[in-house]
Amino acid sequence: MASLCPHCKDRSLSPSRIEADLPALSCDGCGGSLLSLVAYRHWREHQPGQAAVDTADDSLDEVKDTSIALCCPKCQHFMTKFRMSADARNQIDLCVHCDEAWLDRGEWQLLDRLALAGRLTLVFTQPWQNRVRSTEAERRAEQRWGERLGEHYERAQELREWLRGNPQAREILAYVNQVRDDIPL
Template structure:
């Protein structure tokens, strides 16, 4: 019998997250253990093997009422092989949450509500991507860009900041945009 990785004394029950995807669910915390072979079978039924993999990087501006589960930060053991689960961070505007995967057997743990959010983000069929260095690098880059954008708004005010963003986009697209940037730098340095 599988036990909940977050609430070790609770036995997991047979359930389903999506049609054709059997899981072991916790009746207490609402999380679900996705056995690796069941996920792989479901994933194959969802993906066209000839289509290129395209996973969108999460926009930090995603508007959702999702709140991470109370137990999201709790360390967890794989209900199958008892290895510690590794965490893949997903950053939203209102905060982060973690999807967990076993490094030994590749089973996946989703806390309550995470599977549905992964669906909204088109990540359900590519959960392994969340654990890649590429994904984590893109997350860091997005966070840096969002912090820089917010700092610009804070320093210049909403109106001027949005004009700067618009001008930056125009200059990025223009073949001689670097000339415009150099001009602005000379003007501001005076």
């Protein structure tokens, strides 16, 4: 029995190739692909060393992502969502029972642009997910500082960078802190 697309539900998945030597099952309707991690690992082992990929790309958020929960086309269990990176909102669905990943249309190319195509299994680890979350939290905090400090933000940033790693940072801060007494409450 052919597996049905977890997204379209009424379309069958048919054999395709994500890369010339990486087989998958794809849906003609939505363009998504079911990728077996067994096939992926095999493909990865036969890849030459990955060159550094230029991630300076401002179109990262353009690839549409399924936000609803998907059921694995093979075993019908709910798949688990994993954030790709702090640079893209996209999530990859993984069936932890079958080791099958669902990639929405364009998400493989997105992984490639993020230099993650060769490190896909890393995305499904807790340390990676923790890092995505902490990077996002840092960015949000930084954004709030930017809003609070407004026109002074850039100078403040420079000052912070200058203090970071400065062996006399504590003394400098103590010295600068004297201005507190001159600030009206």
